[in-house]
Each structure stands twice: as structure tokens, then as C-alpha cells.
């Protein structure tokens with residue numbers, strides 16, 4: 001597990017396990033920086049490899065306007081277009097969750113919270129503000145689904161078990177770019193078993209007092225009522241070679 005020892009220093013993938021193996025290692029060049037106060041580096045990535053979802057009108061929860069996700073074998077990179085005016089100071093709980101249908105299968109995982117998918121396998125929970133509302137890197141706890149597989153849309157009680165509990169393990173990093181863009185990334189090594197399909201599902205929420213103030217993907221609303229639940233955003237998994 002390279003993340004436990006080298007934190008967010010990128011690991012080389014496909015490193016030969018046998019010293020006699022002359023297959024050259026793939027040197028990973030990280031295309032995205034989350035410490036440069038900019039998101040211009042996303043322009044270097046083929047747009048077809050980036051998954052995007054935007055709220056078009058009348059979102060029921062308005063703190064998240066757009067998400068972009070680019071994933072390769074080392075990082076799950078994301079951009080959140082965020083409305084800080086929807087965040088209420090000094091509420092007792094604030095958290096951002098990232099949900100993943102990591103294997104893109106509804107045969108594993110369960111229904112959870114705001115999404116229509118039956119297959120949520122992982123839940124990340126953390127914040128990008130500290131107690132005093134200064135920005136901090138989003139380095140969430142990681143939880144895997146241990147509840148019944150599938151279920152029904154009405155049975156949305158999550159059953160999760162924390163993984164990677166080792167103290168001091170850094171699980172992600174992020175930066176604010178201006179007031180309204182959060183750019184961050186998580187290590188693919190956090191996914192138990194890694195990604196096994198050509199892509200995965202992802203969803204984001206921001207909560208205060210355990211109620212959503214932001215959610216994406218989200219369907220538009222009519223007269224303040226959510227029209228219906230929607231699936232997570234499908235993200236292609238980009239292999240390095």
C-alpha cells in the first residue's frame with residue numbers, strides 16, 4: 001500500500017516485482033496540481049476523459065453547481081464549482097461526502113441517500129473547512145458498504161465500515177481556487193481492490209446539520225420539490241497504458 005507510507009507522492013505503477021524482469025516501469029507524470037491556485041492544467045486533458053455534471057436550473061440544494069472528475073490509475077481528481085453563500089457559519093456539523101459505485105455494478109453495494117443507484121460501495125466523509133472555517137485540505141475518512149446488497153430505493157439505511165483507519169494517513173488533498181472552486185484528489189489506492197471496471201459512478205454532497213446544502217448529480221426541481229432521484233455520474237477510468 002504505497003499511500004500509507006508515501007502519502008500523496010505518486011507511486012509508480014506496474015513496477016516490476018521481479019528484479020530480473022526488464023519490463024520498464026511506467027513513470028507517472030501527474031497532469032494536475034492541487035497546490036497551484038489554478039485549474040488551468042485541466043485544459044491539457046482530453047475533454048472526452050473528463051466526466052462533467054452541471055445543474056441547469058432550480059436546484060433544490062444550491063451549494064454545488066458543477067462537478068468535473070478525471071480519474072487515472074493513481075488519482076481521482078475533481079473540481080467542484082461551489083457557492084459559498086449557501087454555507088451557514090457555525091452550524092454544528094459540516095461534511096462533504098463522496099459516494100462511489102466503485103465497480104460500476106449494482107450487484108455490489110446498496111442504495112444510499114440521495115442517489116438512484118443500487119450499487120454504492122464506498123463513502124468518503126470529511127470537510128474542506130476546519131472548525132474555525134478556514135479552508136483545509138479535504139482528507140476524508142473512507143467507509144465501505146457492509147449492508148445488504150441491492151435492497152430497494154425505500155431502504156436507504158446505510159451500513160458502513162471504516163477502512164484505512166491508520167492514524168496520520170493522508171487520504172486526499174485539495175485547494176480553493178478563488179472563493180467558489182474546490183479542486184482536489186483522492187488516491188486510487190484507497191479503493192479496496194482497486195477499480196475493476198472501465199469506469200465507476202460518483203456523487204457528491206455537502207451537508208450541514210446532516211442536511212444537504214449541495215448535491216450533484218441532482219435533477220432539476222419543480223416548485224421546490226425534487227423531481228426524482230438520479231444516478232451517480234459515470235466516470236471513465238483512464239489507464240496509463
Ligand SMILES: [Ca+2]
Pocket residue numbers: 101102103104105106107108109119120121
Ligand atoms: Ca457497486
